[in-house]
Amino acid sequence: MATTTAAQKRAQAKAEYDAFLAQCPSRKLLDRIADKWVTLIVTALGGWRPDTGPGEPGPLRYSELSRLLAGVSQKMLTQTLRNLERDGLVTRTVEPTVPVTVTYELTELGLSLREMMGGIKSWAQNNMDEVLANRDKYDTRVA
Amino acid sequence: MATTTAAQKRAQAKAEYDAFLAQCPSRKLLDRIADKWVTLIVTALGGWRPDTGPGEPGPLRYSELSRLLAGVSQKMLTQTLRNLERDGLVTRTVEPTVPVTVTYELTELGLSLREMMGGIKSWAQNNMDEVLANRDKYDTRVA
DNA sequence: CAGGATCCCGCTAGATACTG
């Protein structure tokens, strides 16, 4: 057994995770985080506000998130928050007031995604015009 | 009319696009790019290879992409590539050989997404262990 | 080789109603 340990370690370190592989669990994780609602929730908890750039990360209440992510259904908001909590990207804190107050906040792990998520949201906004123009060109070329 | 031009310009510049708003087209664009297959295609064309870090961006053939993104169906691969082409993120080049050779390559716009997409893929791989551990903790806590 | 065209299943988003 001891003879295989070193080889196993090297094999494991070499293999690691690779999202290019279908069976790799990181492919599923990628699918989880590469998501519209995840992006918006992380950027919101990360301090981004409408038309302002990055700000200070801080906790938000459920209702605040609901208002911020205009048009999100309770189901999707709750579901996405639960997944993020389970994966350890956000914490959920219940204050026993009447009625209860629930706040969500990014963990360290969640914070490590903040920049990328914010970057993607900003990218979509900043390049919207160009993409729209490209689509026009493409459509007329095909039509 | 001339009197409103300045005000309109300021209003437009101020409003811009905001993916937090449901009706904003950038919300849809966000939904497009925050996608598993988009992430993998952009990173592949961006030069990432299994277990290597970022490399040199370069063109790839359809079959090369298909092999690289293990398990992707032709439908999703073709569909995603078409959308990316329409949005101006990739170019599609047909060489009239027999049989035809089709290559895809990132445009400048697509290249501007390369770092973020690669970052997300790497994040999923590098934090897989921690996420898995967090899920275990969460599940035993709930159970 | 690089798709196009179909069929079809499963999940999942979203709407609605209810609750501690």
Next chain:
DNA sequence: CAGTATCTAGCGGGATCCTG
């Protein structure tokens, strides 16, 4: 306030067959 529960329509996405 912050959810849970339920239902359903729609479509994402895979499988299969076909083609220039």
